[in-house]
Amino acid sequence: MLVIALCKGRFLEPSLNLLARAGICFADDVASSRKLIFDSTDQRHRVVLVKPADVPTYVEYGAADIGIAGRDVLLETGADVLQPLDLKFGYCRIAVAGPRGTPPINGAPAMRIATKYPRITIDYYNARGIPVEIIPLSGSIELAPLIGLADRIVDIVETGQTLKENGLEVLEVIAETTARLLINRAGYQTKREEVRALIQSLEKVIA
Amino acid sequence: MARSFTQIPPGTQILIGRAARRRRVLERAICSVFEGWSYEEIIPPIFDYYDVFAKGWGQEEQIYRFIDREGNILALRPEFTSLVAKTVATRLVSSPKPIRLYYSGEVLRFEKPKGGRQREFAQIGVEHYGGSRKTADVEVLLIAVETFQRLGIQSFQINLGSVDFFGGIVDRIELPKEQIDTLKEVLNIKDQPGLEALLNTLPLEERRKKILRAVPHLTGGTEVITEARSLVKNSRSVEALNHLEEIYSIFDRLDLARHLTIDLGEIRGFDYYTGILFRAYVRGLGFEVAGGGRYDGLPAAFGDDVPAVGFSFSLDRLEQIVTPTLDSTSSEDGAVDVDSDFAKALQLRQSGKAVKLCL
Numbered sequence: 359m360l361v362i363a364l365c366k367g368r369f370l371e372p373s374l375n376l377l378a379r380a381g382i383c384f385a386d387d388v389a390s391s392r393k394l395i396f397d398s399t400d401q402r403h404r405v406v407l408v409k410p411a412d413v414p415t416y417v418e419y420g421a422a423d424i425g426i427a428g429r430d431v432l433l434e435t436g437a438d439v440l441q442p443l444d445l446k447f448g449y450c451r452i453a454v455a456g457p458r459g460t461p462p463i464n465g466a467p468a469m470r471i472a473t474k475y476p477r478i479t480i481d482y483y484n485a486r487g488i489p490v491e492i493i494p495l496s497g498s499i500e501l502a503p504l505i506g507l508a509d510r511i512v513d514i515v516e517t518g519q520t521l522k523e524n525g526l527e528v529l530e531v532i533a534e535t536t537a538r539l540l541i542n543r544a545g546y547q548t549k550r551e552e553v554r555a556l557i558q559s560l561e562k563v564i565a
Numbered sequence: 566m567a568r569s570f571t572q573i574p575p576g577t578q579i580l581i582g583r584a585a586r587r588r589r590v591l592e593r594a595i596c597s598v599f600e601g602w603s604y605e606e607i608i609p610p611i612f613d614y615y616d617v618f619a620k621g622w623g624q625e626e627q628i629y630r631f632i633d634r635e636g637n638i639l640a641l642r643p644e645f646t647s648l649v650a651k652t653v654a655t656r657l658v659s660s661p662k663p664i665r666l667y668y669s670g671e672v673l674r675f676e677k678p679k680g681g682r683q684r685e686f687a688q689i690g691v692e693h694y695g696g697s698r699k700t701a702d703v704e705v706l707l708i709a710v711e712t713f714q715r716l717g718i719q720s721f722q723i724n725l726g727s728v729d730f731f732g733g734i735v736d737r738i739e740l741p742k743e744q745i746d747t748l749k750e751v752l753n754i755k756d757q758p759g760l761e762a763l764l765n766t767l768p769l770e771e772r773r774k775k776i777l778r779a780v781p782h783l784t785g786g787t788e789v790i791t792e793a794r795s796l797v798k799n800s801r802s803v804e805a806l807n808h809l810e811e812i813y814s815i816f817d818r819l820d821l822a823r824h825l826t827i828d829l830g831e832i833r834g835f836d837y838y839t840g841i842l843f844r845a846y847v848r849g850l851g852f853e854v855a856g857g858g859r860y861d862g863l864p865a866a867f868g869d870d871v872p873a874v875g876f877s878f879s880l881d882r883l884e885q886i887v888t889p890t891l892d893s894t895s896s897e898d899g900a901v902d903v904d905s906d907f908a909k910a911l912q913l914r915q916s917g918k919a920v921k922l923c924l
Contacts, residue, residue, distance in 0.1 A: 419680060420851015442781065444758035541755075544846040544853060547722045547826055550785075 360403050360545075360552050363422035365410035369537060372447040373426045377405075380559040402552075414439060414540060423545035423553065429535035430514050434475050440546055442557060443539040446564050452478060454530040455521050456510040457503055463488060472502030473512040482512070482532050500524045576675075576684025588687070591716070591880060591887060592669055595689050598712050599667040602704065604691050607666045609648040615640040621647030621863055623836035627674040641673040646837070646860065646875060649692045654867035662695025662871065669880075680852035682881050690857065690877030694864065699808070701874050702841050702859065703815050709845060709855060709876055710821055716887050720848035723824055724784075726831030727809055728838050728858075730793065733802030734776055738769065748777070753833050755781040783829035786822070787813055793829055808841070837863045843876070847886050854882045 413427035414437035468489040483490045502508040615638040629641040669689040693701045713721040751759040816822045840859030857876020900919035903910045
């Protein structure tokens with residue numbers, strides 16, 4: 359049996375749709391149930407629901423053989439897992455944003471950057487030789503530059519609507535992110551047939 | 566009480582009683598397999614000059630280093646292979662070849678504790694110096710197989726690749742080192758969309774792009790070698806394929822091929838690897854339990870150009886999957902209770918009985 363870790367939240371619906379199109383269906387209504395573990399009707403797959411940021415950890419440790427998570431989460435956790443497929447949903451940009459009309463950086467002292475993505479932010483600015491102070495937050499990131507907690511933010515931007523409504527704009531795009539298929543390295547070898555079959559059926563439905 | 570008295574530093578662990586017995590029983594079972602293939606034990610020092618590991622092993626940021634009173638930079642061993650290679654190339658330089666050695670002990674790496682492996686963890690493995698390339702490669706792989714079998718592990722998989730297959734492809738690509746590194750990064754995680762995006766930015770012929778696109782998929786049985794042959798023509802890659810095919814066919818004749826997966830997309834590994842490269846996985850454990858390969862250049866770096874191949878098992882990870890039948894009984898079991906009669910205790914001990922003084 360293959361264990362698949364899915365994120366609760368905005369990825370759940372499209373993830374379940376994708377699995378259904380690949381022939382993996384569940385008797386329960388996974389999205390509305392309060393259970394965390396579901397077996398597929400053919401008993402060959404088991405879905406577990408976890409927080410988005412935890413999906414790479416479940417897969418890296420082999421607690422789940424497979425996972426679906428955003429590339430942003432993968433970059434942030436740095437988990438050592440195989441990532442063979444772009445599942446083509448959940449498109450966002452990981453971007454630096456600031457109040458409209460923020461001037462470019464030139465010789466300013468270390469900027470303060472509020473973010474849910476400290477690792478991506480540090481890597482981005484380190485690669486450019488720009489000193490920054492990271493302020494780790496876990497939500498409402500857009501608020502930080504509005505009330506003087508930070509100069510800029512690094513966050514995922516889907517449509518830009520939230521930024522716009524808060525008087526912010528995208529200054530630089532760091533990377534693009536979509537949902538990715540994650541596979542545990544050991545499971546890829548020891549459950550090769552099952553894992554390959556799943557990759558192939560997913561490849562077909564996203565093509 | 567001082568914090569240092571109540572906490573243990575992150576990355577260390579303490580094994581007591583049953584856990585320690587398990588460790589020793591496992592260790593002895595594996596050593597007896599190694600000895601059965603005529604490997605002699607080597608007990609190297611726990612520290613040596615930093616250069617030995619920095620030059621041999623790479624991964625400098627993971628090495629615990631310190632300075633002695635004369636100002637030399639020393640390091641706690643992060644692995645055994647460099648230490649053993651140095652010894653073979655110096656003290657054992659005139660010994661008849663091949664030289665077969667095994668080791669067992671703790672190593673230290675400054676890395677995130679993961680998968681039951683702390684910063685200090687136990688490695689047990691073999692090193693083979695100076696044998697013919699094919700025979701020695703097959704020998705160490707067979708020892709790895711027997712080790713799993715001896716421990717009662719049936720569902721294990723050895724993932725076999727070669728640095729020369731990918732090396733031969735990269736030799737022909739004129740790209741700056743950073744781009745090659747990025748290429749390795751995306752291949753290493755089989756990131757197909759990432760690879761495609763990267764290839765779009767690289768000034769490579771379509772034929773080369775086609776080869777690189779195939780690399781992540783080249784994993785399976787002999788059919789993989791056939792497919793790879795149709796893609797590459799350079800002699801380094803072709804020789805690597807011939808070599809892997811030979812090993813595979815030997816395993817096939819021994820009815821062991823089901824445990825072997827050819828994986829030409831396997832390009833991770835320490836800097837010192839020069840030929841075959843393998844990692845072993847067990848069903849039910851998310852991390853590899855063993856890894857190894859050929860490192861012909863390593864003894865040469867210490868002054869003696871002799872071919873070398875070896876592997877090591879992670880005892881901490883094996884302990885998580887090995888069946889408990891290996892557990893021995895406690896040393897208290899079967900001990901004769903003796904009150905303060907010391908003479909009787911001595912007498913029992915002399916006749917080989919276990920005693921437990923009841924004071």
